Amino acid sequence: MNSKRRKVIITCAVTGATHVPSMSEHLPLTPSDICTQAIEAAKAGAAIIHLHARDPKDGRPTPNPDVFRQFVPQIAAVTDSVINITTGGSTRMTLSERLAYPLLAAPEMCSLNMGSMNFSIHPLASKITSWRYDWEKDYVEGMEDMIFRNTFKDIKHIMLELGGRGTRFEFECYDLGHLYSLAHFVDEGLVKPPFFIQSVFGILGGMGADPENMTVMRSTADRLFGRENYQFSVLGAGRHQMSLVTMGAIMGGNVRVGLEDSVYIAKGVKAESNAQQVRKIRRILEDLSFEIATPDDAREMLGLKGRDKVSP
Numbered sequence: 001m002n003s004k005r006r007k008v009i010i011t012c013a014v015t016g017a018t019h020v021p022s023m024s025e026h027l028p029l030t031p032s033d034i035c036t037q038a039i040e041a042a043k044a045g046a047a048i049i050h051l052h053a054r055d056p057k058d059g060r061p062t063p064n065p066d067v068f069r070q071f072v073p074q075i076a077a078v079t080d081s082v083i084n085i086t087t088g089g090s091t092r093m094t095l096s097e098r099l100a101y102p103l104l105a106a107p108e109m110c111s112l113n114m115g116s117m118n119f120s121i122h123p124l125a126s127k128i129t130s131w132r133y134d135w136e137k138d139y140v141e142g143m144e145d146m147i148f149r150n151t152f153k154d155i156k157h158i159m160l161e162l163g164g165r166g167t168r169f170e171f172e173c174y175d176l177g178h179l180y181s182l183a184h185f186v187d188e189g190l191v192k193p194p195f196f197i198q199s200v201f202g203i204l205g206g207m208g209a210d211p212e213n214m215t216v217m218r219s220t221a222d223r224l225f226g227r228e229n230y231q232f233s234v235l236g237a238g239r240h241q242m243s244l245v246t247m248g249a250i251m252g253g254n255v256r257v258g259l260e261d262s263v264y265i266a267k268g269v270k271a272e273s274n275a276q277q278v279r280k281i282r283r284i285l286e287d288l289s290f291e292i293a294t295p296d297d298a299r300e301m302l303g304l305k306g307r308d309k310v311s312p
């Protein structure tokens, strides 16, 4: 009987560009905070660290490479984590802004969003009674009229420009159609297996966090790619985070947590750090007899180029 425990990759998305400072005092905003929380999350068991940057003055999302450079090398120096840089940025950034740092850094991994969509948390604006910074209210309310642009041409450009430098992708799939878009690029020969499919549930504008949607995504991915050719991973936004990622692991997948996706640790209880979320899902996974993948396990499972091939 095979008593070998299945290895599960934990990704931690440290700060993102969706939540604003007034939503949690624990959301890391400065390079120092992002660095500290990323290192703690890695030590807690996150094999992949997904990173955005924020303006140190007021926490506003920024694509500025000079800000990324204030924490990415520092994280890399202290951990052997897989560094995963966003190409999604925020819905207010142009594609060239979003790609500025990834093209300079050519990291082992970048996120890649598999379709244009509405992507918003504007309904949360009315729940915030006091705003910490003057940019936040318009930023959150303005999402109602933003399109998160990811045309086929944009996606192809990212695959050629970053893929050409050996960067591999966390394919963010917010809907069933995004899997078919990925299959289109596979057919075009632009992406090779193993595919890292991050199935995103509970973002307003994408599919909801219903378990039935996960079974559809999983079975469709099996049919389109063959289970041996991809690693399934699950991201549950907001209050859905822990239940959805736990279900994803039980269905043979990997998990993503982090304050980018949810500022909570339990119903109505704010998470005090990214590491706290990593420790919680690690406990759950180990209680379910899974093994936590190391960064090198993740590199092997996902065909990554290795840290030594990343420009500083």
Ligand code: KMH
Pocket (backbone or CB within 6 Å): 016, 017, 018, 086, 087, 088, 089, 090, 091, 111, 112, 113, 119, 148, 172
């Ligand atoms: N902030 C979202 C609009 C990614 O990192 O590529 C996009 C996002 C996904 O965060």
Ligand code: ZN
Pocket (backbone or CB within 6 Å): 013, 016, 017, 050, 052, 086, 088, 089, 111, 260
């Ligand atoms: Zn992101």
